[in-house]
Amino acid sequence: MDRRRRRFLRTGLAAGVASLAGCTTFERHEATGSPSGSETPDTEMRSDSESGADDTGTEPRIPTPRETGGPRPELDDAAVALEPVASGLAAPLDFFAPAGTDRRFVVDRDGRIWEVTDDGRRSSPFLDLTERIVLGGERGLLGTAPHPDFADNGRLYVRYSAPARSGTPSGYSHTAVLAEFTVDPDADVAADAEERTLLEVPQPQSNHNAGAVAFGPDGHLYVAFGDGGGANDVGTGHVDDWYDAVEGGNGQDVTENLLGSVLRIDVDGRSGVDGDGEEPYAIPDDNPLVGREGRDEQYAWGFRNPWRFSFHGRDCYVADVGQNAWEELNLLEPGGNYGWNVREGAHCFRAETCPTATPAGEPFVDPVAEYPHDGDDVSGISIIGGVVVESEAVPGLGGAYLFADYVAQGRLFAVDPGAEPPWTIRTVPVVGDADLGRFVLGFGRDPNGDVYVLTTDGSDGEGNAGRVARLVAP
Template identity: 70%
Template sequence: MERLRRRRLLRAGGLAALASVAGCSAPSGSGGDGDAGDASESDDADATSTDGSDAGTRVPTPTETGGPRPDLDGADVALEPIASGFAAPVDFVAPTDTDRRFVVDRDGRIWEIGDDGRRETPFLDLSDRIVLGSERGLLGAAAHPEFASNGRLYVRYSASARAGTPDGYSHTAVLAEITVDPDARVAGDPQERTVLEVPQPQGNHNAGAVAFGPDGYLYVPFGDGGAANDVGRGHADDWYDAVDGGNGQDTETNLLGSVLRIDVDGRGGVPGSDAGADKPYAIPADNPLVGRSGLSEQYAWGFRNPWRLSFHGADCYVADVGQGAWEELNLLESGGNYGWNVREGAHCFRRDSCPTTAPDGEPFVDPVAEYPHDGGDVSGISIIGGHVATGDAVPALRGAYVFADFVARGRLFAVDPSADPPWGIRTVPVVGETDLAQYVLGFGRDSTGDLYVLTTSETGGGGTAGRVSRLVAP
């Protein structure tokens, strides 16, 4: 592969059963999603790259958030109940130029929430075309920037194996365009167009979020294909012989372990080229692999399970779930290689030393923040990505990126990109009668910039215990 000039985005153009609901790695020995039992084989917190690199050593400069800087010292929040009765709410959609709020439930339904909570009838019901179990289901959705006029939603779901999916694979991951009446309270007769199908060898590490960037393109993350260590059925052979695998370091065999960037308003692959002439989407001409070796849809790679991502201005925050030792938060870069499975976070994976660059000479992109599975209050088992708060509901958090671990333990996390130095993770206690003794599955941000947290208290990923709460000042 030619040496790539990486650019910041747009600057140049049981518990384990529940863990599977959130795209999470289970604790060591708990069984369940394929990660369990592998923590003992992972490097511990002391195994770092040979050059001593650590998270935050090489930090991109984020877009200025504007407004007062967040005062994270001593900040805490309360939760205002908004809606309940969900199975496993995993995503939140607030279409541009509307005041509407939709909640994506893993069981296949999308609900609208109003001032009086969840409406009685789902806005959109896709339950007849999805498969559940492990980390499968309806995993994410995004509204087209012009949803208010064109009614187009883009959804990620797990379907039964379709044509082209090899025998023995778990399922087919589908990205679909659903066109609805944007003014209707119930979608009625939605029209579906399949945009992308990706064979999935295992039932886990599916990622699932989708998001439109300010460039109008759709960003679609995919995990490494599942199981543990990025090896096994459906995992490519890569250049790194010290650890077998894998899809994270392969850009030519499949689309797994990557964040894709596609133009859903176009057709026919790369404009002005015969490459992908039959594709039901276009590929931006400035994607980093266009005209080079590799699959041109890929914008960045080296990910394990980027369960949630979100935009704030030109910055795209990608939360990548680790295996047994480290959880990481990244800023997306064009052509960036985020290191899996050479590294987990900024640390060598299963080895005492490891390369700090890919074969093309490009250095791996360090996470801007990371936290361990063991040690102190800033720890956990699976990072759940959130959003930058821009609303007035919690002034102390305005401008901060707010996220969580799957096992909440009564607190959220936040980082202040504008701090000096930036990116130190702070805990944000959740206080009051609705304290966060819950499992966190996702976050949302509405048209005013206020944040919502999506939770459940059940350990099976089903039932009706899922709820949505707004973050407010105590």
């Protein structure tokens, strides 16, 4: 077998693309429902018309801290308190606030999307998908993004785990589904929601599903997929690799499946003549593999389990869960290869030496920040991606990228995106009467700039131990 065949970008690919800027054992994670880090215990874009256009003169955007030089956070003595917003959830892991509305929603892994107010969540879910999903391991309702024109068209884009559908090989865990739901944007309950399937991706195992979806400042939908699950990126459903020292896998494949990647699609278009082709979405012309070898949906790859990502301006922060040793934070680049399963973070994986580029000469992209599993202060087992703090609601944190580890331990993490990478990670203690709980699953941000943290005390995606809280000054 030619180990260099097909799966790698040919030398010179990047020159034509403009830049936008762990589990110990499979069985253990199957039982816990964590985002598959290691040693689990038991476990949007708002546009700003005043900020101008991008290089093409067409995209409204927010200048990033790296572009403007500010605001710069003061992280040395930063701390936060929590203001409870909603409780009685199972495992809340995503949050969205559609542009043009004053509504806020939380996505629960058990299959329900709830509207939340300052008085808590409403008595009935806005959208109930419990009959369409399969739970267990890391499966369930995994992410939702409102269309930028949701207030007018009522379109929601949803990632969920479905029972195996036609085309999913026998013995696989489930089918990952990306679907478009059209709802009444003003309704209290989306009783007549219409579903249109955009994408089905067979999933060999129940873990490493990622699930984040978000619209970028270019108006396209970005969708994250893990490497197919299990451990080491090997086994059923994982392709062979080119690196003799390490077996596997899907992280380095760009032709045979869509796993281990962040995709970018045009949900407002249709493939085919005059936009009426069979494909339910179109491919942006400037996706890095268009006209080259590989799947056109692919935007970046070499990921293990990109659990959450978020945009701020043109920067997209991707949190990729590690395996046994390192958790990593990345800035998304078109055509970027982030190294899995040759590297975990910026370190060799399962080998004493490892390459820094593919056989075709394309370099791996280094993380902008990482932390170990065995550190003293900044450590953990599964990185939970967060958001850039846009407001001064929490003194000292304006301009910081705020995130967490799955095992909360009463603290969050923050970095200064205005600094030169690699960024130093600081701990941000959570103080006051309201505690963080056992596990952090996600973050959210509303149009006012308020930041929310999504937590649970349970570990199976069910029950009522999940909570939503707003971050406030101590």
